[in-house]
Amino acid sequence: MTTSATSRLEALSLAELSARPGAKWSFYPEGVVPCWIAEMDFPIAEPIKTAIKAQVDSDDLGYLLPTGLPGLREAVAERLATRYDFKVEADDVALLGTTGTGLNLSVRAFSEPGDEVLLLTPLYPPFRVAVETSGRVPVEVELTNGADGYSIDFEALERAVTDKTAMLMICNPHNPVGRVFTVEELTGLADFAQKHDLTLVSDDLHSDLLFDGRHVPLASLDHPMAQRTVTLYGPTKAFNLPGLKISFAISKDHDMLERMNAAGAGLASPPNILAQAATLAAYQHGGAWLTEVVAYLRGNRDHLLERVAADMPKVKVHKPAATYLAWLDLRAFDLGDDVAATLVERAKVGLNNGATFGAGGQGFVRFNFATKRVILDEALDRLERALV
Numbered sequence: 001m002t003t004s005a006t007s008r009l010e011a012l013s014l015a016e017l018s019a020r021p022g023a024k025w026s027f028y029p030e031g032v033v034p035c036w037i038a039e040m041d042f043p044i045a046e047p048i049k050t051a052i053k054a055q056v057d058s059d060d061l062g063y064l065l066p067t068g069l070p071g072l073r074e075a076v077a078e079r080l081a082t083r084y085d086f087k088v089e090a091d092d093v094a095l096l097g098t099t100g101t102g103l104n105l106s107v108r109a110f111s112e113p114g115d116e117v118l119l120l121t122p123l124y125p126p127f128r129v130a131v132e133t134s135g136r137v138p139v140e141v142e143l144t145n146g147a148d149g150y151s152i153d154f155e156a157l158e159r160a161v162t163d164k165t166a167m168l169m170i171c172n173p174h175n176p177v178g179r180v181f182t183v184e185e186l187t188g189l190a191d192f193a194q195k196h197d198l199t200l201v202s203d204d205l206h207s208d209l210l211f212d213g214r215h216v217p218l219a220s221l222d223h224p225m226a227q228r229t230v231t232l233y234g235p236t237k238a239f240n241l242p243g244l245k246i247s248f249a250i251s252k253d254h255d256m257l258e259r260m261n262a263a264g265a266g267l268a269s270p271p272n273i274l275a276q277a278a279t280l281a282a283y284q285h286g287g288a289w290l291t292e293v294v295a296y297l298r299g300n301r302d303h304l305l306e307r308v309a310a311d312m313p314k315v316k317v318h319k320p321a322a323t324y325l326a327w328l329d330l331r332a333f334d335l336g337d338d339v340a341a342t343l344v345e346r347a348k349v350g351l352n353n354g355a356t357f358g359a360g361g362q363g364f365v366r367f368n369f370a371t372k373r374v375i376l377d378e379a380l381d382r383l384e385r386a387l388v
Contacts, residue, residue, distance in 0.1 A: 005289050006296045008043040009372050017041055017375075022243065028350040033379045036340075036350045038175070038325065040240045040370035042296075045289035048239065051281035052274055061273055068095045069276040075283040076248055080233070084207070086220035088250055094257045095270045096247040099205050102232040103130040103169070106249075108263035109256070110199040111136050111166035118160060118168045118198070120152065121358035122327075124175040127203075128358060131169075139165070140359040143177065149318040150177045152185055157192055167199045168192070173206045173215065176327045176357055176366040178320020180213045183221070190218060190225040199256075200229040205247070208238035208290065211298045212321040219250070227253050230260070237323075238290055239282040246271035246279055297324050300369045300376055307380045312387055324370035327354075331363035333387055339365050347386035349379045 018025055024037045055061070067073065073090035080086040096102045103126055107117060113135035119127050121140040131138040141160050143150040170189065173180045181189075193200045200218065207215040219229040234247035251257050271279075282290075301319070304326055308315050316329035328351075335342040340353035343365065354364025369376055 005042055005045065005292045009041060009296070012041065012043070012372065014375065017371075028344065032344055032348045032350045033375060033382065034350040035368045035371070035379050036352045036366070038237060038323075038368060039242050040293070040324065041372060041375075042240050042293055042370070044241070045239060045282065045286045047281045047285035047289070048241070048278045051277045055274055055277040064270070064273055064276065066095070066270065068270070069273065069280055072276050072280050073248075075280055076233070076250075079283050080217070080250070084215055084217050084220060086217045086231075088252060091254065092250055092252050092257075094249045094251075094261065095276075096232075096234075096249055097245050097269050097271055099203060099232045099234055099236070099247040100126045100130070101264070101268050102230075102247055102249050102260070103127060103201070103203065104134065105260040105263045105268060106169070106199075106201045106230055106232075107131055107134045107136055107167065109259040110201075114164065115166035116162060116164045118157065118165060119358065120170055120174070122176060122354060122361035122364065123358055124171055124203075125356050125358075127169055127171070136166075137164070138358075142360040143174075143179075145360065150174070150179050152181070152188065154188055154192065161196050165196060165198060167201065169201045169203070170218070171203045171206075172218065173204075173210070173322035175203075175206060175323055176325050176352070176354075176364075177318065178323050178325060178327065180210065180215055180321040182213075183216050186216060186218045186221060187223065190221055190223045190229075193228070194223075194225050198228075200225055201232065202229060203232045205232060205234055205237050206323045207233070208235075209294060209297065209324060210322045211294070211301060212319075215322070219252075228256075230256055235279045235282045239278075239286055241275070241278055241282070244271070244275040244278055246275035297370060300324070300371075300373065301326070303373065304367070304369050304376065304380065307377075307384075311380070311384045315383075315387065324368060326367040326369055328365050328367055329363065330365060330387070335363075337362075339363060343383070343386060347382040349382050349386075 073093040314332040352366035354361035
């Protein structure tokens with residue numbers, strides 16, 4: 001009988017988790033509860049483990065064709081159609097080593113050195129890194145932080161456009177604020193990009209971790225910009241496989257995919273055979289595991305929000321509709337420029353410093369709540385004691 005994902009998580013001790021050699025549990029000194037890097041503490045789904053073992057047992061760890069493991073791209077296309085009504089063909093799917101690779105290749109493929117790339121901040125830092133390391137100029141357009149959550153400031157976007165603006169890159173669901181953009185917002189972004197002749201790149205990596213609302217890929221809209229959009233998607237967040245390094249670039253314009261491939265020639269490697277086998281198993285047989293995990297994460301999200309409201313009323317946080325990341329506003333406290341470093345010292349909790357997420361991030365921290373409930377409570381207890 002297969003043990004449930006949540007019961008396997010609850011059975012893990014803090015000592016067992018702390019012994020893991022990965023970045024999440026080894027970066028901070030002993031005694032610090034790590035709630036930072038975006039990976040979960042859930043044990044891997046059994047179908048994925050079985051697929052990896054079967055691949056190893058077959059004595060085949062060789063090279064694959066550029067089209068990947070048979071059936072993998074078809075499984076991606078089927079998943080997008082079934083979950084998001086995003087209808088693509090297998091040939092519209094290109095394999096990538098990581099989503100970060102996709103960000104870098106897209107900047108190099110669709111802009112020139114010195115061009116400007118629009119980013120909606122606060123935003124996952126690798127977006128800015130991809131722009132800067134490519135010799136392009138990141139232009140940060142801050143999301144509006146209102147009473148009911150974050151929203152896109154379309155007037156600020158218009159003011160940010162110059163004759164050097166080449167691209168708009170978005171994250172949907174948005175990391176770190178947890179917004180799932182509406183059809184109206186996405187249509188507005190598509191209209192804006194079309195008006196200014198921009199290429200669109202949408203990182204949809206967290207779309208399978210949805211609590212509220214409906215995820216709509218921008219490229220699924222009935223809009224001319226659907227043909228000028230590259231969607232980045234993959235299993236690593238939803239199925240907790242970040243170390244396997246696999247992602248996908250999706251576009252109905254195959255010239256866009258070819259340009260990305262050319263931009264990475266000799267530098268970007270495709271995902272290995274174990275990553276591909278794991279992904280195929282996740283997409284074909286991991287649905288029950290993911291449903292259970294998302295339900296547990298939703299409970300953790302709601303528990304965190306209740307704890308913050310009851311015990312830390314000076315801390316502000318909007319309810320994330322997706323991801324397992326909470327974006328905590330700690331500007332009411334005197335915690336210095338590096339808020340996360342201060343909280344490591346005072347609370348022994350490891351968080352991401354909001355300032356690294358760009359405009360609108362100073363005074364915030366990103367809190368990863370994808371852990372067992374007792375550890376979540378321990379981290380919240382420590383923050384409560386420190387934020388007095």
